[in-house]
Amino acid sequence: MENFVFQSPTRIIFGKGAEAEVGKETKKFTKKVLLHYGGQSIKKYGLYDKVIKSLKAENIDIFELGGVKPNPRLDLVYEGIKICRDNNIDFMLAVGGGSTIDSAKAIAVGVKYEGDVWDFYTSDKKAKKFLPVGVVLTIPAAGSESSNGSVITKEKGQLKKAYVDENIRPVFAILDPELTFTLPKEQTLNGISDIFAHGLERYFTNAQNVDFSDRLIEGAFKSLIKNTYIVLDKPLDYAARAEIMWIGLLIHNGVFGMGRIEDWGSHMIEHEISAIYDIAHGAGLSIIFPAWMQYVYKHDINRFAQFAVRVFGAETYYGDEERTALEGIKRLKNFFKEVGLPVSLEDVNIPETHLKEMSRKCAGSGEIGNFVKLDEKDVLSILKLAVKQ
Ligand code: NZQ
Ligand code: ZN
Numbered sequence: 001m002e003n004f005v006f007q008s009p010t011r012i013i014f015g016k017g018a019e020a021e022v023g024k025e026t027k028k029f030t031k032k033v034l035l036h037y038g039g040q041s042i043k044k045y046g047l048y049d050k051v052i053k054s055l056k057a058e059n060i061d062i063f064e065l066g067g068v069k070p071n072p073r074l075d076l077v078y079e080g081i082k083i084c085r086d087n088n089i090d091f092m093l094a095v096g097g098g099s100t101i102d103s104a105k106a107i108a109v110g111v112k113y114e115g116d117v118w119d120f121y122t123s124d125k126k127a128k129k130f131l132p133v134g135v136v137l138t139i140p141a142a143g144s145e146s147s148n149g150s151v152i153t154k155e156k157g158q159l160k161k162a163y164v165d166e167n168i169r170p171v172f173a174i175l176d177p178e179l180t181f182t183l184p185k186e187q188t189l190n191g192i193s194d195i196f197a198h199g200l201e202r203y204f205t206n207a208q209n210v211d212f213s214d215r216l217i218e219g220a221f222k223s224l225i226k227n228t229y230i231v232l233d234k235p236l237d238y239a240a241r242a243e244i245m246w247i248g249l250l251i252h253n254g255v256f257g258m259g260r261i262e263d264w265g266s267h268m269i270e271h272e273i274s275a276i277y278d279i280a281h282g283a284g285l286s287i288i289f290p291a292w293m294q295y296v297y298k299h300d301i302n303r304f305a306q307f308a309v310r311v312f313g314a315e316t317y318y319g320d321e322e323r324t325a326l327e328g329i330k331r332l333k334n335f336f337k338e339v340g341l342p343v344s345l346e347d348v349n350i351p352e353t354h355l356k357e358m359s360r361k362c363a364g365s366g367e368i369g370n371f372v373k374l375d376e377k378d379v380l381s382i383l384k385l386a387v388k389q
């Protein structure tokens with residue numbers, strides 16, 4: 001196990017009706033918020049009214065900025081920064097999914113910075129001051145509700161970049177599984193794919209003696225698979241929605257990766273796809289991961305065989321570990337296919353036109369990933385494997 005330091009300051013308020021607490025939680029920090037949200041979902045399904053009521057009950061002044069798009073855009077971040085500065089707003093309240101939360105985090109960082117907030121997404125620079133961010137989560141997926149990351153897209157140049165900083169973890173996250181009942185099947189699945197991917201990025205590691213966290217991640221995978229089938233059959237099953245929501249937060253708040261060396265190559269490749277084609281992050285990941293696994297499995301056949309046996313109950317072919325390893329990749333791909341996720345670029349009608357450009361943007365200025373270091377040529381090979389699977 002590697003040395004590590006872990007601290008997660010996010011207060012988690014979980015359960016039926018938890019969103020009613022948003023006013024009280026927010027009041028601990030401020031009397032004035034910028035309420036940030038996405039498209040119409042929170043208004044359509046009544047969450048907006050509940051949040052406003054709870055904030056008003058605590059006499060909190062509310063400014064609003066809706067319109068966050070999936071793959072959140074830098075232009076709206078600039079707009080949010082201006083609203084906060086013009087009105088002396090000192091708290092960001094994100095109500096929505098990863099895109100809304102990431103946009104709120106970017107605004108929170110940008111308000112206190114004299115330069116261009118994009119600097120943090122394109123260099124090693126770290127912010128010195130921030131506004132606190134609170135969250136009411138509506139989709140289990142990105143894990144941004146307690147993560148240290150924010151991912152923003154700059155449309156000019158089709159750039160999608162991450163800023164990682166321990167100080168941008170939200171101060172509270174409110175999770176009511178009932179809020180996820182309204183998710184369309186496709187969004188439920190995109191979220192599940194992202195949650196799975198956050199486990200895979202941590203599972204495939206070169207760190208030795210990480211048995212406990214191996215088991216934690218494997219347990220998350222098994223529970224996620226089981227509950228995916230339940231919600232596909234019964235979208236209003238509270239227990240299954242609750243399990244998925246809790247896994248989505250825990251698998252990406254850092255604790256499952258402690259003592260390990262995480263990979264993140266597949267995420268970086270996926271970000272290049274969604275930067276150009278604006279597909280859902282989760283859909284890109286269910287395409288890239290099987291291809292990445294196929295490309296790197298020989299690096300540690302035992303680990304891949306362990307994944308196959310422990311997560312998917314594959315048979316152990318003693319003396320032929322490679323066969324077991326490949327079975328795991330096949331079963332993961334079959335799981336994605338069976339539930340209705342795409343597993344190839346063809347499945348989402350992405351042509352081969354930009355594969356070279358994506359590889360260059362991804363690894364042209366340095367290798368990516370840690371399990372296996374990938375250069376531009378490797379990334380291109382993975383993208384080619386992903387064309388048709
Ligand atoms: O915009 P609205 O109308 O709210 O609709 C959203 C959106 O269209 C809809 N939705 C959300 N909750 C709903 C709902 N529809 C009905 N009922 C509900 N309860 O779902 C759509 C997707 O929302 P979005 O916020 O984009 O989803 P997600 O949480 O998957 O976030 C994706 C973004 O997070 C980034 C991704 O790259 C992507 O930009 N990530 C952020 C990370 C982080 N900050 O730690 C890590 C991840 O790896 C990821 O990169
Ligand atoms: Zn992700």
